[in-house]
Amino acid sequence: MTFGIEAASYHVPSLYLEIKDLAERRGIEPAKLEKGLGLHKMGFPDVHEDAATFAAEALLKLIKDYHINPKDIARIYLGTESALDAAKPTASYAMQMVEEVLEEEFGERCFRNCDVVDMTFACIGAVDALHNSLDFVRVNPDKKAVVIASDYAKYELASSGEYTQGGGAVAVLVSSKPDLIEFENNWGVATESVFDFFKPRRHFKKENLENAPENFPEKIEIFTDEPVFDGQYSNQCYQDRIREAYNHYKEITGKNKPYEHWEYLIFHLPYAFHGKRVFTEIYSLENGLSYETPEEQKAVAKSEAYIQFINDKIEKSQRASSEIGNMYTASIFMALLSALQTSFNENEELTGKEIGFLGYGSGSKSKVFAGKVSVNWKNVVSKWNLFEGLKNRTAINFETYEKLHRKQLENSVNENYKGFGLKYVELENPVLKGARYYHYQK
Ligand SMILES: CC(C)(COP(=O)([O-])OP(=O)([O-])OC[C@H]1O[C@@H](n2cnc3c(N)ncnc32)[C@H](O)[C@@H]1OP(=O)([O-])[O-])[C@@H](O)C(=O)NCCC(=O)NCCSC(=O)C[C@@](C)(O)CC(=O)[O-]
Numbered sequence: 301m302t303f304g305i306e307a308a309s310y311h312v313p314s315l316y317l318e319i320k321d322l323a324e325r326r327g328i329e330p331a332k333l334e335k336g337l338g339l340h341k342m343g344f345p346d347v348h349e350d351a352a353t354f355a356a357e358a359l360l361k362l363i364k365d366y367h368i369n370p371k372d373i374a375r376i377y378l379g380t381e382s383a384l385d386a387a388k389p390t391a392s393y394a395m396q397m398v399e400e401v402l403e404e405e406f407g408e409r410c411f412r413n414c415d416v417v418d419m420t421f422a423c424i425g426a427v428d429a430l431h432n433s434l435d436f437v438r439v440n441p442d443k444k445a446v447v448i449a450s451d452y453a454k455y456e457l458a459s460s461g462e463y464t465q466g467g468g469a470v471a472v473l474v475s476s477k478p479d480l481i482e483f484e485n486n487w488g489v490a491t492e493s494v495f496d497f498f499k500p501r502r503h504f505k506k507e508n509l510e511n512a513p514e515n516f517p518e519k520i521e522i523f524t525d526e527p528v529f530d531g532q533y534s535n536q537c538y539q540d541r542i543r544e545a546y547n548h549y550k551e552i553t554g555k556n557k558p559y560e561h562w563e564y565l566i567f568h569l570p571y572a573f574h575g576k577r578v579f580t581e582i583y584s585l586e587n588g589l590s591y592e593t594p595e596e597q598k599a600v601a602k603s604e605a606y607i608q609f610i611n612d613k614i615e616k617s618q619r620a621s622s623e624i625g626n627m628y629t630a631s632i633f634m635a636l637l638s639a640l641q642t643s644f645n646e647n648e649e650l651t652g653k654e655i656g657f658l659g660y661g662s663g664s665k666s667k668v669f670a671g672k673v674s675v676n677w678k679n680v681v682s683k684w685n686l687f688e689g690l691k692n693r694t695a696i697n698f699e700t701y702e703k704l705h706r707k708q709l710e711n712s713v714n715e716n717y718k719g720f721g722l723k724y725v726e727l728e729n730p731v732l733k734g735a736r737y738y739h740y741q742k
Pocket residue numbers: 329331332333335336337381421422423424460461462463464497529530531532534535538568569570571577626628660661662
């Protein structure tokens with residue numbers, strides 16, 4: 301019996317900012333962002349959009365595109381690091397939104413018996429959800445699970461993370477009928493607790509606040525959307541963890557140079573060119589090349605053989621990332637969609653080809669694993685229209701972007717949007733304070 305992904309769908313924020321507009325306004329050479337990091341557009345959420353609406357959109361699309369009976373979904377596991385609540389899972393919001401739309405067709409509370417939960421480990425949370433759900437269907441081959449990866453990658457204005465923002469969701473159906481990709485059950489894992497990127501409770505003291513009201517607590521702790529991070533250190537942690545997880549994968553499989561057998565290498569992409577920039581180390585180790593000095597590292601990156609390797613095995617996975625930006629948990633899944641959609645558009649035959657995955661989550665953990673493209677992959681991909689879909693977004697100018705970022709807009713940029721949206725957050729009723737209410741606009 302085989303296990304893996306039966307179907308997949310995605311959703312991206314409805315707005316985007318041209319990266320060259322951001323570069324100009326921040327005094328950064330556009331070529332650094334476009335040619336150095338591979339960035340072109342940055343997906344950005346409208347006022348009514350968040351990780352719950354992205355997840356709900358991707359889930360509803362999955363159910364509709366592949367004619368899934370929602371009552372056949374035994375669990376919905378959401379990988380996210382953009383949770384809207386520290387107790388009530390964001391998955392429960394997404395589930396409720398979709399339930400309400402499906403009520404007419406499937407009756408009230410179609411997910412009544414569905415096991416719903418969030419999983420968090422920075423960007424690797426949805427890979428953990430996938431890993432877990434594959435174990436679940438292995439034990440229960442007659443059941444199906446949905447894994448959703450959904451996030452909003454937000455950094456402080458004018459920080460070095462600002463141009464690596466983005467967002468969106470990917471949802472996959474995991475089952476014993478893996479029409480898209482079947483996974484082997486070997487997981488290279490590497491973990492180390494570090495502070496490369498994290499979202500702690502921020503501490504504020506009354507004495508440091510101007511005009512704090514009399515009854516303000518002496519000290520408060522709040523969560524913010526924006527991480528504390530050290531960019532170059534996070535790159536190093538990423539590189540170290542994937543090397544360790546890759547070596548672990550080799551150890552447990554006994555495979556020699558596994559990457560050579562992979563048609564595509566699918567990375568967690570915090571920005572489009574990250575995978576190809578960090579893989580130089582593993583590539584050098586595998587091929588006996590010197591990798592000590594910056595000059596040696598540059599020589600590997602610029603070598604004809606490495607450039608050919610990138611063009612063959614990585615470039616197609618980067619294309620969607622260049623148009624969307626970091627999707628945190630969803631980035632690695634979107635990299636897969638990008639590669640498969642491109643192969644589909646170019647009429648390539650992938651059946652039986654092996655794909656390698658290199659996931660990373662700050663904090664930190666990497667998982668390296670592999671799967672094989674299934675005979676029915678084209679039927680699954682034919683629903684996506686990924687690159688055409690990205691053309692349906694609305695461009696915003698820099699002023700609008702900054703206002704959205706600072707949460708200064710009351711109304712959505714696209715007031716007549718279609719689909720799910722946040723309607724209001726309860727602020728008055730003391731027993732519902734902070735509850736979020738969503739609706740669906742046809
Ligand atoms: C990602 C960094 C660190 C980038 O940091 P940076 O300092 O902006 O860029 P850089 O100096 O590392 O690289 C710039 C590249 O542009 C090139 N360049 C320069 N000028 C030009 C030019 N004129 N024309 C053409 N190319 C040019 C330059 O040569 C270089 O390319 P290289 O040669 O090294 O390949 C920063 O944006 C950042 O801090 N981002 C936020 C954190 C992050 O994304 N870290 C990534 C690894 S950690 C991770 O992936 C986990 C994460 C972040 O997703 C979170 C999670 O797990 O939840």
